[in-house]
Amino acid sequence: MRARLALLLILAPLFVVFTAGPAQAATGIRISGGRLVEANGTELVLRGINHAHVWYQSQTSSFANIKATGANSVRVVLGSGQRWGPTPASEVSSVISLCKQNKLICVLEAHDTTGYGEQSGAATLAQAVDYWISVQSALTGQENYVILNIGNEPYGNQGYAAWTTDTANAIRRLRSAGFQHTIMVDAPNWGQDWTFTMRDNAPTVKAADTTGNTVFSIHMYGVFDTAAEVQAYLSSFISRGLPIAVGEFGNNHSDGNPDEDTIMSYAQANRIGYLGWSWSGNGGGVEYLDMVQNFNPASRTSWGTRFIAGANGIAATSREATIYGGGTGTPDSQAPTTPGxxxxxxxxxxxVNLAWSASSDNVGVTGYTVVRVQGTTETTISSPSTNSAALTGLTPSTAYTFAVYARDAAGNRSTRSGAVGVTTPAGGGGGNTGCTATYRIVGQWQGGFQGEVTVTNGSTASTGWTVTWTYANGQTITQMWNGQDTPSGASHSVRNVSHNGNLAPNASAQFGFTGTWNGTNSAPTLTCARS
Structure with a gap:
């Protein structure tokens, strides 16, 4: 995708690590068993922030400030001389020293290749390799601390068919020159690979690396504006045993609104590295991608707050590399995120069959526990290893409420999911003649929230439905639409209105409401019945 800021925004690289046979062990950071690991074999999941060093060389305090967010890595923008820089070997050494002083894994990238073939003056990958060879003295011996990202977004939307050959040749030249670092390569199409050039040719590029230690990088902006697109792209690598990480992304962009929530949750659930764009200094209309204003760590933006302190953010999920002493001696106490x-x-x-959105965890989700909820009592029904379960042995004409917990490798358990209520039809019908109801919080603010319930019909047409629940935390409903509520204290019984009671087989209807809460706003368990 085309960069649109004066400083040339790097669109979020997604780093894909590929495994190869043990042809030659890397000196430091490497690939093992389909994962990025340190020299001692400890898995390294990148959780970091991009920093535009080549344009803000005086902002050296940014390294310490980025570390203070909890990040374990930083992707540093350098110049190879065609458009910026060149960043000399002495300065590369200083950057690496700043990374090491602040216990950050250093991902170094040459930015001048951005949009080659479409961007005037952009460098070729061959020129980027020339640059890395020219500063090799600063990199040799730093393999435990440095990942070498050959060139940022090396093709725009023209000429990208050459990406496979050019990238493979660049890797071969670096290995022939004696580089032992793990190498990262960015996707074409301004980093977003909407043509699937990198996805489909990754095995060819992987084979060009005699050490098997190449990391592929995808940028996730407007092309990745739905959960399905994010998950499909990342899973296409995982399913082939090709590790991947998201190296750069934002919460908004001029080419569309990326789904940052899915990017972060899916990456966390699958132990995929990610680095967000960017610490500070954006211009050209995309200043909203700054995580802090004017390089001031005390002045976080909404994006910075989301990325650093939000769900699946780096403050909660980042783990310091063991080369710096991280990951030793402290038992894991972080529970998995709450299942959907x-x-x-x-x-x-x-x-009945149940399915839910997967949880994520720093040490990995090992399974789930499905429970039947009856008031304050919970009964374990199933313990699947994946985020779905086929429940059997239920009683006809009976209302059930089900919820889910997630478990991690350290034995921690998540908070309970929201609940789904179903009523089994009478025996002998042989079909789904009941209905189901799911509850979700659309938005929440201090003292108030908006909720939504989706009613899904069974396999025969219905003329009406009723959903009931009881709040456990003192919530109240202040307004409702598309449903008729009969409240009784904390309990609610909501019937359809005239226009949404007649449902075709397997069709759905929704009603919404606003309410108040104080302290806790947990989802209630629902029961659905047809009239």
Whole structure:
């Protein structure tokens, strides 16, 4: 994608680590078993921030400030001389020293290649390799601390068919020159690979590295504006045993609104590295991508707050590299994130299928526990290893409420998910003649929230439905639409209105509401019945 800021925004690279046979062990950071690891074999999941050093060389305090967010890595913008710089070997040494002083893994990238073939004056990958060879003296011996990102977004939307050959040749030249570092390579199409050139040719590029230690990088901006697109791209590497990481992304952009929540949650759930763009200094209309204003760590932007302190952010998920003493002696106490509220399908008189969005965890989710909720009592129904379960042995004509917990490798358990209520049909019908209801909080603010319930019909047409629940935390409903509520204290019984009661088989209807809360706003358990 085309950069649109004066300083040339790097669109978020997604780093994909590829494994090869043990042809030659890397000196430091390397690939093992399909994962990026340190020299001692400890897995290294990058959690970092991009820093535009070549344009702000005096902002050396940024390294310490980035470390203070909890980051374990920093991606540093350098110049190879065609458009910026060149950043000399002495300055590269200083940058590496700043990374090491602040216990950050240093991802160094040459930015001049951005948009080659479409961007006037952009460098070729061959010129980027010339630059790395010219500063090799500053890099040799730093393999435990440095990952070498050959060139940022090396093709725009023209001429990108040459990416495979040019990238493979660049890797071969670096290895022939004696570089033992793990290498990262960015995708074409301004880093976003909407043509799937990198995705489909990654094995060819991987084979060019005699050490097998190449990391592929994807930028996630407007091309990745839905959860399905994010998950499909990343899973295409994981399913082939090709490790991947998101190296750069934002929460907004001129070419579309990236789904940063999915990028971060999916990366955390699958132990994929990510580095967000960027610490500070953006211009040209994308200043909203600054994480702090004017390089001041005390002045975080909304994006900075989301990325650093939000769900699946670096403050909660980053782990310092063991080369700096991290990851030793402290038992893991971080619970997995809360699973999504289950959805129900294939309801019969004796069974139902449940599925929910996966949890994430710093040491990995090992499985889930499905429970039946009856007031304050919970009964374990199933313990699947994946985020779905087929429940059997249910009783006909019975209301059930189900919820889910996640478990991690250290034995920690998440908070309970939202609940789904189902009523099994009478026996002998042989079909899903009931309905299901799911509850979600659309938005929440101090003292108030907006909620939504989705009612999904069974396999036969219905003329009406009723959803009931009881709040456990003193919430109240102040306004409702598309549903008729009959409240009784903390309990609510919501019937359809005239226009949404007649549902075709497997069709859905929704009603929404606003309410108040204080202290805790947990999702209630729902029961759905058809009239």
């Amino acid at each position: 509220t289950p959805t129900a399908s294939n309801l019969t008189s004796t069974g």
